[in-house]
Amino acid sequence: MSKKYTRREFIKTSAAASAAAGIGVSLFPGMTFANQSGGTNWHKSVCRYCGVGCGVMIGEKAGKIISIKGDELNTVNNGHLCVKAFYLHKAVNSKTRLHHPMIRKNGKLVKSSWEEALDLVATKFNEIRKANGGNALAFYGSGQGETEETYMANKLFKGCIGTNNVEGNPRLCMASAVGGYLSSLGADEPVGLYEDIEKAELFFLAGSNTAEAHPIIFERIMRHKTRNPNVKIVILDPRKTPTDQVADLHLFPKPGYDLAIFNAMAKVLIDEGYADDDFIAKHLVMKNGDGVQDFETYKKFLNDYTPEIAEKISGVPAQDIIKAARMFGKAKTAMTLWTMGLNQRKRGVWANNLVHNLHLITGKIGVPGSDSFSLTGQPNACGGVREGGGLCHLLPGHHLVVKEAHRAKVAKVWGVPASNIQPKPGKHTIAMFSALNEGEIKGMYIMCTNPAQSLPNAKKYWKGLKEQFVVVAESFYPTMTTEYADVVLPAAFWTEKEGVYGCTERRSQYMPLVVAPQGQAKWDAFILRDLGKKMGFEKEFAKYETAEIMWDEYRGLTKGKDMNLMGASYDRLKKVRGLTWPVPTEDHPGTYKRFMAGDPIYDSKFAELAKKEGRRMYFYGPKAKDGKATVWMRPHDDPAEPTDSEYPLALTTGRVLEHWHTMTMTGTAPELNRAVPNAYVEINPIDARNMSIKNKEQVVIETRRGSMQFEARVIDRPVQGTIFVPWHWENKPINVLCIDAFDPGSKEPEYKVAAARIRKA
Amino acid sequence: MNNSISRREFFSSFVANARGSFASEKTEKQTTQNVVFPPGAQNYLENCNQCNDCISVCPHEAIRVFHGDDEQFAGYPVIEPRTQACYFCEDFPCIESCDTGALVKTKNIKLGLAEIIENNCLPYNGHICRSCVNNCPFPEQAIYCDAEGKPVVNENICNGCGVCVQVCPSDKIGIRIKFMEEKICLSQVS
Numbered sequence: 001m002s003k004k005y006t007r008r009e010f011i012k013t014s015a016a017a018s019a020a021a022g023i024g025v026s027l028f029p030g031m032t033f034a035n036q037s038g039g040t041n042w043h044k045s046v047c048r049y050c051g052v053g054c055g056v057m058i059g060e061k062a063g064k065i066i067s068i069k070g071d072e073l074n075t076v077n078n079g080h081l082c083v084k085a086f087y088l089h090k091a092v093n094s095k096t097r098l099h100h101p102m103i104r105k106n107g108k109l110v111k112s113s114w115e116e117a118l119d120l121v122a123t124k125f126n127e128i129r130k131a132n133g134g135n136a137l138a139f140y141g142s143g144q145g146e147t148e149e150t151y152m153a154n155k156l157f158k159g160c161i162g163t164n165n166v167e168g169n170p171r172l173c174m175a176s177a178v179g180g181y182l183s184s185l186g187a188d189e190p191v192g193l194y195e196d197i198e199k200a201e202l203f204f205l206a207g208s209n210t211a212e213a214h215p216i217i218f219e220r221i222m223r224h225k226t227r228n229p230n231v232k233i234v235i236l237d238p239r240k241t242p243t244d245q246v247a248d249l250h251l252f253p254k255p256g257y258d259l260a261i262f263n264a265m266a267k268v269l270i271d272e273g274y275a276d277d278d279f280i281a282k283h284l285v286m287k288n289g290d291g292v293q294d295f296e297t298y299k300k301f302l303n304d305y306t307p308e309i310a311e312k313i314s315g316v317p318a319q320d321i322i323k324a325a326r327m328f329g330k331a332k333t334a335m336t337l338w339t340m341g342l343n344q345r346k347r348g349v350w351a352n353n354l355v356h357n358l359h360l361i362t363g364k365i366g367v368p369g370s371d372s373f374s375l376t377g378q379p380n381a382c383g384g385v386r387e388g389g390g391l392c393h394l395l396p397g398h399h400l401v402v403k404e405a406h407r408a409k410v411a412k413v414w415g416v417p418a419s420n421i422q423p424k425p426g427k428h429t430i431a432m433f434s435a436l437n438e439g440e441i442k443g444m445y446i447m448c449t450n451p452a453q454s455l456p457n458a459k460k461y462w463k464g465l466k467e468q469f470v471v472v473a474e475s476f477y478p479t480m481t482t483e484y485a486d487v488v489l490p491a492a493f494w495t496e497k498e499g500v501y502g503c504t505e506r507r508s509q510y511m512p513l514v515v516a517p518q519g520q521a522k523w524d525a526f527i528l529r530d531l532g533k534k535m536g537f538e539k540e541f542a543k544y545e546t547a548e549i550m551w552d553e554y555r556g557l558t559k560g561k562d563m564n565l566m567g568a569s570y571d572r573l574k575k576v577r578g579l580t581w582p583v584p585t586e587d588h589p590g591t592y593k594r595f596m597a598g599d600p601i602y603d604s605k606f607a608e609l610a611k612k613e614g615r616r617m618y619f620y621g622p623k624a625k626d627g628k629a630t631v632w633m634r635p636h637d638d639p640a641e642p643t644d645s646e647y648p649l650a651l652t653t654g655r656v657l658e659h660w661h662t663m664t665m666t667g668t669a670p671e672l673n674r675a676v677p678n679a680y681v682e683i684n685p686i687d688a689r690n691m692s693i694k695n696k697e698q699v700v701i702e703t704r705r706g707s708m709q710f711e712a713r714v715i716d717r718p719v720q721g722t723i724f725v726p727w728h729w730e731n732k733p734i735n736v737l738c739i740d741a742f743d744p745g746s747k748e749p750e751y752k753v754a755a756a757r758i759r760k761a
Numbered sequence: 762m763n764n765s766i767s768r769r770e771f772f773s774s775f776v777a778n779a780r781g782s783f784a785s786e787k788t789e790k791q792t793t794q795n796v797v798f799p800p801g802a803q804n805y806l807e808n809c810n811q812c813n814d815c816i817s818v819c820p821h822e823a824i825r826v827f828h829g830d831d832e833q834f835a836g837y838p839v840i841e842p843r844t845q846a847c848y849f850c851e852d853f854p855c856i857e858s859c860d861t862g863a864l865v866k867t868k869n870i871k872l873g874l875a876e877i878i879e880n881n882c883l884p885y886n887g888h889i890c891r892s893c894v895n896n897c898p899f900p901e902q903a904i905y906c907d908a909e910g911k912p913v914v915n916e917n918i919c920n921g922c923g924v925c926v927q928v929c930p931s932d933k934i935g936i937r938i939k940f941m942e943e944k945i946c947l948s949q950v951s
């Protein structure tokens with residue numbers, strides 16, 4: 001192409017571009033219609049997808065949701081959105097929305113009335129309860145349900161039916177982070193907020209493809225780095241991803257072998273003088289399985305993790321580990337961000353502990369720009385399930401079923417006898433679906449999630465879903481799970497209900513009801529309420545006429561807790577762009593950093609004590625003693641299913657930018673399907689050559705749990721010996737091949753590592 | 762990645778993936794702006810006699826008869842990347858099938874060059890998208906994200922295959938393939 005040619009072309013196009021600009025046509029997708037026509041009402045809300053919690057404006061015209069745009073006043077995203085959110089209105093209006101209840105009759109789901117469907121569920125559940133006890137029933141919810149919805153489920157199952165078999169899909173993604181925060185810092189959820197991003201000098205992205213899984217966070221990191229070239233980014237991931245675009249250093253561990261790297265980094269930090277001795281002395285205790293140890297013991301423990309030893313275990317060159325540690329040590333402030341790469345592991349809690357260690361021993365915590373910050377996958381995993389108590393050992397508002405005082409307090413608010421709430425935790429997710437397989441659980445209510453596709457080793461659990469009495473409340477139909485349902489209840493979708501979502505950064509945000517539910521769809525919280533009434537708990541559920549009543553009752557339970565939400569009334573939440581707890585009173589602005597000056601709990605209860613002891617932080621959470629955080633000595637441990645000669649490849653899974661979870665929502669936007677229409681397997685080029693696999697060829701992945709055919713994408717992304725498959729597609733449900741081994745502490749399954757092999761189809 | 766696999770091998774990528782029925786998506790009318798000529802086009806409008814052989818041999822149905830309003834292109838086999846991008850088959854059956862000299866095998870075949878339409882492209886308007894970059898079949902990335910996350914075309918690598926156009930999820934397409942041939946370029950833009 002000649003120079004002259006380029007120039008002419010250049011002039012022509014720029015002329016064309018300025019012409020388009022001149023007539024003032026805004027070409028933002030989804031906004032076009034709204035901009036060109038009057039009468040569109042914009043409603044402040046929150047994105048329905050990931051845990052970032054971006055503020056959106058919902059465009060409604062004549063009772064129909066017509067477009068979505070970013071909320072410029074929301075500090076999370078400043079008006080920016082990722083491509084998924086733009087097409088949310090297509091999910092609202094999709095043909096796959098379910099408009100009426102359905103009951104399985106003669107093997108087929110047929111349309112029914114609400115009356116018939118709820119009567120059937122209530123009768124069946126009561127029969128089961130009478131014959132087999134409350135523990136023969138179970139609830140399986142979602143980090144996408146609103147806090148109010150999970151609250152209703154908790155009351156019905158734990159408070160009325162009397163079973164703690166209440167779980168939710170955050171068990172599959174956040175449980176290890178919860179375990180990590182509790183055991184290391186004494187309380188769940190991060191110390192700081194997103195605003196630390198713009199103050200950080202170093203980012204350590206461990207097991208997170210931030211660019212695709214948390215796009216707006218990535219954008220904030222990228223902007224910050226562009227403006228501040230001294231900002232450095234270190235990535236720890238067995239796969240090169242779009243996040244690498246900004247990386248200064250990338251460590252490629254073999255999947256499941258990274259624990260040694262964190263320990264080796266800690267060793268380098270201490271050996272080279274980057275440790276904050278004063279912070280260590282005043283704020284930390286060292287522990288191993290035997291209990292509290294001294295700092296010397298910790299140092300001795302680390303001697304087993306020299307960078308060279310870590311190299312042998314993980315495959316990451318010692319020099320790179322040292323480099324990463326030095327970058328971490330030298331930077332004045334550092335933020336570690338992680339997600340499923342650390343959480344979905346047989347030793348997910350340990351991985352979390354070891355990340356916290358790095359921040360604790362260097363004092364890079366509790367200062368602006370430094371934090372050990374877990375990224376959440378779902379929009380309300382933090383708010384509804386971790387805070388709302390949607391797991392088998394929890395009660396709403398950071399209360400525990402094992403504590404008598406907690407049971408009594410919650411039971412009183414619920415208006416049920418304290419003896420209704422069982423003192424023993426119920427079954428965790430995998431145990432619950434195993435019990436469903438075995439018939440120990442005979443009835444299950446599934447809300448807003450698709451376990452038939454998303455459970456690890458999914459096929460194994462289809463048996464129970466098929467054989468037992470399964471109720472699915474869903475906005476979309478069909479899904480893999482509705483295939484097994486005995487009753488399907490049409491749930492109102494986002495924009496058709498009000499409620500609160502709590503995102504990654506402890507921020508609770510209000511979502512308004514903008515349009516009426518489609519067809520006969522009903523709000524999940526009302527379905528549960530009405531089911532409760534039909535099951536005989538008329539009195540217990542009589543008062544819940546609005547979402548606000550539910551929220552206020554829940555809010556009351558958080559009073560005086562570390563996650564105090566008393567100041568977050570609906571009135572207030574409707575006006576502001578979310579509030580970050582603790583927010584004890586209606587005039588409190590919300591908290592930036594916990595456990596230190598500015599945190600209302602710290603200020604009122606611990607500041608004086610801390611001052612006396614010469615400390616800047618006081619870890620006051622339920623699991624911390626004397627206000628101290630814990631540095632855990634966690635050894636290396638192999639993944640549950642190491643690769644071997646039979647299955648020589650490590651299979652790992654993840655998200656793509658354009659799709660989300662099991663695609664019930666993103667699959668409704670042709671634009672997103674166009675961008676990534678099918679599943680595929682990424683194979684390292686060297687592995688591909690060794691197996692004579694060509695790009696685009698059909699291959700079969702085999703694990704000990706089954707086999708599945710994929711198109712090969714030969715690409716220099718996964719490290720040699722590793723293959724990657726995105727998990728969204730119903731016709732290629734890769735989770736069927738994943739292992740269901742789980743972390744003994746958090747009970748979170750090891751989705752991220754399974755032994756596999758590949759052959760040509 | 763460099764030489765781990767041949768570029769060509771890699772190139773026969775994602776296109777098939779990206780095929781699908783986009784029934785509910787509004788399709789754009791064909792114009793001289795959104796189509797390109799098949800691989801190896803030489804003085805195409807003069808040489809091609811519209812025998813349609815290339816159309817019948819294309820294994821991926823990428824070549825179709827132009828059916829837009831523009832008379833200049835009427836009846837000619839063209840590729841409309843939004844519907845189906847070119848695979849750049851190893852053996853170019855389309856060129857093999859052509860005996861008029863309209864399609865000729867040369868060393869470095871390019872259909873055109875990708876060009877971002879900044880008014881439409883999401884990242885140029887402050888949002889997050891990288892579908893074109895993620896799907897670019899060139900391991901060396903004929904299109905990449907700059908420091909602000911905006912896609913930028915590397916004209917030295919890009920061969921105008923059109924995968925980026927096919928996958929772009931913006932409802933106003935954020936990218937197009939502009940012709941290489943100067944003459945056509947003029948008619949395309951004017």
Ligand code: SF4
Pocket residue numbers: 047048049050051052053054077080081082083084085214215216217
């Ligand atoms: S980054 Fe997450 S919350 Fe923000 S627009 Fe995208 S999916 Fe929605």
Ligand code: SF4
Pocket residue numbers: 877881882883884890891892893894912925928929930931934935936
């Ligand atoms: S796919 Fe389209 S909208 Fe997205 S970055 Fe590329 S050109 Fe822009």
